Every structure is written in structure tokens, then in C-alpha cells.
Amino acid sequence: MSKRLILLALLVAAWVVPPAARAQAADPLPSWNDGPAKARILAFVRSVTEPGGKDFVPPAERIAVFDNDGTLWSEQPIYFQLAFAIDRAKALVAKNPALAKQPALKAAAAGDLKALAARGERGLAELVAATHANVTSDEFARIVREWVATAQHPTLKRPYTSLTFQPMRELLDYLRANGFKTYIVSGGGIEFLRVLSEELYGVPPEQVIGSSIETKYEVRKGVPVIVRLPQIDFIDDKAGKPVAIHKFIGRRPIAAFGNSDGDFEMLEWTTAAPGPRLGAIVRHDDAAREFAYDRASPVGTLSRALDEAPRRGWTVISIRDDWRTVFPAAR
Amino acid sequence: MSKRLILLALLVAAWVVPPAARAQAADPLPSWNDGPAKARILAFVRSVTEPGGKDFVPPAERIAVFDNDGTLWSEQPIYFQLAFAIDRAKALVAKNPALAKQPALKAAAAGDLKALAARGERGLAELVAATHANVTSDEFARIVREWVATAQHPTLKRPYTSLTFQPMRELLDYLRANGFKTYIVSGGGIEFLRVLSEELYGVPPEQVIGSSIETKYEVRKGVPVIVRLPQIDFIDDKAGKPVAIHKFIGRRPIAAFGNSDGDFEMLEWTTAAPGPRLGAIVRHDDAAREFAYDRASPVGTLSRALDEAPRRGWTVISIRDDWRTVFPAAR
Numbered sequence: 001m002s003k004r005l006i007l008l009a010l011l012v013a014a015w016v017v018p019p020a021a022r023a024q025a026a027d028p029l030p031s032w033n034d035g036p037a038k039a040r041i042l043a044f045v046r047s048v049t050e051p052g053g054k055d056f057v058p059p060a061e062r063i064a065v066f067d068n069d070g071t072l073w074s075e076q077p078i079y080f081q082l083a084f085a086i087d088r089a090k091a092l093v094a095k096n097p098a099l100a101k102q103p104a105l106k107a108a109a110a111g112d113l114k115a116l117a118a119r120g121e122r123g124l125a126e127l128v129a130a131t132h133a134n135v136t137s138d139e140f141a142r143i144v145r146e147w148v149a150t151a152q153h154p155t156l157k158r159p160y161t162s163l164t165f166q167p168m169r170e171l172l173d174y175l176r177a178n179g180f181k182t183y184i185v186s187g188g189g190i191e192f193l194r195v196l197s198e199e200l201y202g203v204p205p206e207q208v209i210g211s212s213i214e215t216k217y218e219v220r221k222g223v224p225v226i227v228r229l230p231q232i233d234f235i236d237d238k239a240g241k242p243v244a245i246h247k248f249i250g251r252r253p254i255a256a257f258g259n260s261d262g263d264f265e266m267l268e269w270t271t272a273a274p275g276p277r278l279g280a281i282v283r284h285d286d287a288a289r290e291f292a293y294d295r296a297s298p299v300g301t302l303s304r305a306l307d308e309a310p311r312r313g314w315t316v317i318s319i320r321d322d323w324r325t326v327f328p329a330a331r
Numbered sequence: 332m333s334k335r336l337i338l339l340a341l342l343v344a345a346w347v348v349p350p351a352a353r354a355q356a357a358d359p360l361p362s363w364n365d366g367p368a369k370a371r372i373l374a375f376v377r378s379v380t381e382p383g384g385k386d387f388v389p390p391a392e393r394i395a396v397f398d399n400d401g402t403l404w405s406e407q408p409i410y411f412q413l414a415f416a417i418d419r420a421k422a423l424v425a426k427n428p429a430l431a432k433q434p435a436l437k438a439a440a441a442g443d444l445k446a447l448a449a450r451g452e453r454g455l456a457e458l459v460a461a462t463h464a465n466v467t468s469d470e471f472a473r474i475v476r477e478w479v480a481t482a483q484h485p486t487l488k489r490p491y492t493s494l495t496f497q498p499m500r501e502l503l504d505y506l507r508a509n510g511f512k513t514y515i516v517s518g519g520g521i522e523f524l525r526v527l528s529e530e531l532y533g534v535p536p537e538q539v540i541g542s543s544i545e546t547k548y549e550v551r552k553g554v555p556v557i558v559r560l561p562q563i564d565f566i567d568d569k570a571g572k573p574v575a576i577h578k579f580i581g582r583r584p585i586a587a588f589g590n591s592d593g594d595f596e597m598l599e600w601t602t603a604a605p606g607p608r609l610g611a612i613v614r615h616d617d618a619a620r621e622f623a624y625d626r627a628s629p630v631g632t633l634s635r636a637l638d639e640a641p642r643r644g645w646t647v648i649s650i651r652d653d654w655r656t657v658f659p660a661a662r
Binding site for chain 1 (some may be wrong): 521543582603
């Protein structure tokens with residue numbers, strides 16, 4: 001071949017080699033230590049993408065679902081969205097002290113989690129109504145964006161948005177490079193998460209599923225808006241996760257990643273079906289770099305899923321042993 | 332260049348020219364007559380896809396939503412899903428005559444639409460419960476598949492699946508070839524439609540939004556299932572359409588296609604926003620080839636949307652004038 005032809009052929013190769021093939025050339029999961037968890041993930045992806053292989057899965061059916069709190073970012077000492085609600089309660093009460101007449105709002109504004117918890121479900125509903133509802137969806141998105149721009153984690157002293165797990169971000173990229181569609185299926189609020197998901201995880205809003213409050217369509221002075229109402233619509237946790245997956249996606253995932261008993265049914269639904277399946281649990285066992293908790297923690301309790309993981313073939317990902325790095329390098 | 336080089340370059344061009352550019356080479360909408368509706372659609376797509384153009388929209392935001400009944404397939408003399416419910420009622424009553432004690436089921440099994448309508452909302456709820464619920468999602472999908480394989484339209488004497496609109500199928504393809512993500516947003520049942528949407532329209536289940544009944548996750552003898560319950564969850568019609576679009580997609584579409592006043596709010600939500608927008612209404616005015624109806628029809632009433640179309644800049648697509656062919660050629 002002529003030199004020009006060789007050059008052209010090389011250029012062409014760079015164009016036409018599918019991203020998946022390129023991703024496999026280098027280590028696609030550099031923040032993972034070599035160990036059983038990484039090996040299992042790599043083997044699974046290889047098996048479902050190998051053309052003509054016995055476990056081949058067509059790209060359209062390569063659906064992977066991820067819990068968010070504790071799976072894609074930290075969740076201690078409290079869910080980050082609860083920190084948002086508390087900060088928002090503070091701001092609202094500062095602006096309008098009369099709001100402190102509502103006990104839940106008063107407790108939240110004072111940062112008194114014990115008093116808030118004592119109000120039970122009713123207290124939580126009051127807090128959600130005051131901090132998440134009675135605004136349009138556009139206004140809510142703006143409020144969330146403003147909050148994440150300045151808020152800091154209480155003990156790690158970093159922005160919440162810097163507390164995503166680098167190994168899981170690599171995993172999301174790796175799966176997408178291999179033709180997977182990646183979904184977030186979170187107990188957290190769907191509209192809260194959608195503000196952040198694209199930037200943090202490369203997951204577009206239409207691939208985020210979460211808990212929701214009721215909304216209403218309204219035309220205000222000729223301008224249509226979606227208004228957020230102070231009523232719970234759906235709790236995307238436990239048995240709600242497979243229900244939501246079925247409703248939003250209408251396909252059964254082939255891979256599911258969680259970290260708590262709230263993800264049990266999602267992993268069960270995903271893995272108790274014929275064909276190649278991957279279920280995995282992130283275990284928080286690294287007090288030095290992140291947090292160490294499982295059975296006793298009220299946030300992200302992991303007990304039954306951990307007990308049943310071996311028998312169900314679920315992979316346990318140890319943060320301490322399996323992750324070389326936990327958080328992305330500071331920018 | 333050498334001959335081999337030229338040949339290679341040509342091969343390469345066929346590989347790397349984006350699908351959009353190729354689609355524009357031939358007429359992408361051959362079943363459409365040249366006229367204002369076709370011209371408007373072509374101009375809109377050109378404007379939002381022109382790199383550097385003032386109306387350019389990034390691919391991720393190219394969301395187009397389509398009503399189904401009356402927009403993508405026929406809806407006369409009754410919604411096809413109602414025909415399914417009636418056929419299913421007949422089959423159930425034939426198998427278990429005691430079911431005819433339920434008045435709505437008796438009326439449906441007798442094909443007596445008047446008696447069914449006389450039962451009002453309660454009757455419809457009874458019919459849905461009997462024909463759509465108390466089965467798992469997998470069982471329901473199988474029942475729908477079996478029905479469409481044999482059922483025939485009462486007057487057109489063709490399978491329901493052959494009554495999609497060829498011009499709209501071309502439009503769906505054309506939009507996708509230009510980087511659009513196409514969604515169905517139907518008043519019909521989400522699980523009913525998902526069985527058919529990929530084959531009929533090239534729309535995958537995760538891009539189908541519709542009305543729904545409640546479902547429940549259950550483990551039966553170790554096997555997890557999604558069970559369909561006899562309670563309405565959500566009616567995806569009128570103001571419900573923008574609410575559902577916001578919930579499932581989380582982005583505002585830039586193009587919306589409907590055919591009745593049930594699509595009014597969806598078109599309003601889509602088009603009453605800054606930037607390039609396309610709203611269009613399929614008008615059923617062709618009694619010879621399909622059906623002619625609008626203001627007076629109880630199915631697919633089109634009145635307010637037709638009145639307001641000019642002032643809102645919505646394109647009215649006349650089946651009689653704008654479509655060269657209506658249905659796909661028989662296979």
C-alpha cells in the first residue's frame with residue numbers, strides 16, 4: 001500500500017472501530033483493584049457483548065440499573081437530599097420566621113434531627129411539603145442548582161458533588177461503551193437527582209427514576225408550568241424499585257448495583273431470570289477513606305442482602321479492598 | 332489518487348457520513364404529498380439540525396412526542412384497545428359464564444357498547460379490572476400478542492396492526508435519522524402499547540408512556556413477578572400528558588404530534604416555550620380512505636385544538652390532502 005493509503009486506513013480505523021473495542025484496549029476500570037469483584041464485572045460484560053457467544057445480549061436489552069445513595073455517591077451521616085431539605089428549611093425560616101410554627105420545619109431549621117425524627121412520617125411529609133413543593137419544576141431545579149453550588153459535606157468538608165464514587169463512574173462509562181443503557185433507580189427524589197445526573201454520572205434525565213411527589217399542569221397568565229404539590233406520589237424503595245423499573249423502562253435489567261436492603265428487590269428482580277445476570281452490592285467497610293457501616297446503620301442498612309448475596313450469586317464490592325480510589329481527584 | 336485509494340475513500344464515505352445526511356439525500360417522506368404540512372416538517376428538522384444555525388438543537392434535546400390513537404394508527408369506530416377488552420370479555424365469559432353476573436362484563440361480552448357506556452366510569456373500571464388486571468405483566472403481554480395475531484378491524488377487515496399510518500411511520504424514521512428520540516405519549520394503556528410499539532413504530536418500550544393501572548411486586552414460590560392490580564394508577568390524557576412527559580422524560584419536547592383535544596395540553600406544553608418548536612395535528616377528513624370526523628365524534632374529538640391551531644402556529648395535517656398513502660401496503 002502507498003503511504004497515503006496506509007495513513008488513510010489508520011485514520012479510518014480510528015473512526016470505524018466501535019467505542020467498545022477501543023475501551024477494552026486499556027484498563028477500563030483503573031480505580032478498581034484487581035480482585036474478584038473487578039474480574040466478575042469484566043467477565044460479565046465480555047460474555048454479554050461477545051458476538052455469537054452463548055451469553056450474547058443484543059444492545060437494546062443491555063439495561064443496567066444503579067441505586068444512587070451509597071452506590072454512586074456517599075450517604076452518611078445523612079442522605080444528601082435531607083441535608084438539602086434542612087438547608088432549605090433554614091433559609092425559608094430565616095426569611096419568614098412564622099414558618100417555625102410548623103414543628104418539623106422548626107426542628108429541621110435548627111438542625112435537630114432527633115426532634116425531626118420524633119415527628120415520624122408526618123414530620124417528613126411536612127418537611128417535604130415545605131422544602132420541595134409549592135414551586136414549579138423549573139424553580140425547584142434552580143433551587144437545587146444553587147444549593148449544590150455552595151453546600152459542603154459536614155465532616156468531609158467537600159462539595160457534595162465531589163463525593164461521587166470514581167470507580168462507579170468508571171463502571172458507568174465502561175458499561176455505556178459496551179452498549180449498555182445505564183439507569184439510576186433511586187429512593188431519592190427524581191427531580192432532585194435529574195438536576196445532577198448528567199453532569200455527575202453522564203446519565204440523562206430520561207434515565208433517572210426516583211421517588212416523586214404529585215405534580216400538576218397549570219397555565220399561569222398564558223404560560224404553562226408544572227407545579228410540584230405537597231403530596232407523595234411514589235416511594236421508589238424496596239419492592240417499589242422493580243415496580244418503577246417495570247413502569248419506566250418496561251424491560252427487565254440484566255445488571256443491578258445497590259448497597260442496602262432497600263435494593264434487595266431490585267437485585268432479586270434483575271437476577272432471578274434466565275440468561276446472564278449481574279447483581280452487585282457496594283459494601284461500606286472503609287472508615288479511613290469513606291465510612292464503615294452496614295447492619296446497624298439506620299441510613300443504608302445492609303443486612304439481608306449481605307446474608308443472601310452468596311446464595312444468589314451477588315457480587316459484594318468492598319470499598320476497602322476493591323477500590324484503589326474512592327472519590328474523584330479534586331478539580 | 333490511486334484507484335484503490337478512491338475506492339477506499341468511497342467506502343469510507345458510506346461509513347462515516349452520518350445517517351442524517353444520507354436520509355436527506357432521497358425524499359424522506361415519500362407518502363406525503365408536497366404541501367404546507369410536509370414543507371413545515373422538513374424546514375423544522377433542517378433548522379434544528381443545521382450545525383451553527385441559529386435554531387440548532389443538540390441531539391440530546393431533540394425529543395419528539397406522538398399521541399397514538401388517531402395519530403399513529405386509526406381509532407374508529409372504537410379505540411383498538413377497547414376492541415381488545417371486548418374480545419377478552421367475550422373469551423372470559425365463554426370460559427366462565429358466571430362472570431356475566433357483572434353487568435359491564437356482560438355488556439362487553441355481548442358487544443353492547445350502549446349498555447357498557449350506560450354503566451359510566453364504574454363500568455369501565457369493572458371492564459378494565461376483568462380484562463386487564465389480576466394477571467402478571469408477562470401473562471398480559473402474551474394475551475395482547477395472541478389477540479393482535481388474529482383480531483380484525485370490524486369495517487376495514489384488516490388486522491389492527493396493519494392500520495398504522497404509513498406517513499407517520501416515515502416521519503418517525505425521519506426524525507430518528509436526524510437524531511431525535513421519539514416517544515409515544517398515549518391515553519391508551521402503557522403495557523398494551525409496549526407489546527406493539529417496537530414492531531409497529533420502531534419505538535422501544537422505554538420510550539412508551541401511557542395510562543396505567545397499579546402494579547405490585549410479588550415473589551411466587553421463589554419466582555418474582557409484577558402483578559397487575561384492578562386499580563387505575565394514572566390517566567395519560569389532556570393535562571395528564573405534560574405531567575407524564577415531565578415525569579418520564581424530564582425534558583420538554585421540541586415537537587409534538589396529536590389529533591384530538593386530548594392532545595391539546597401536550598401541544599401547548601411543547602410549543603409554548605422559547606426556541607424552535609413544532610406542533611402538529613392530524614385531521615381525519617378522509618372518509619374514502621380512512622374516516623372523517625372531528626368536532627362531533629365522541630372518539631378523538633377535535634375542536635378546541637383545531638380552533639386554536641392558527642394562532643398557536645400548529646400545523647394541521649389533512650389526511651385527505653397531505654397523505655399520498657394512508658396505510659402501509661399489505662404484506
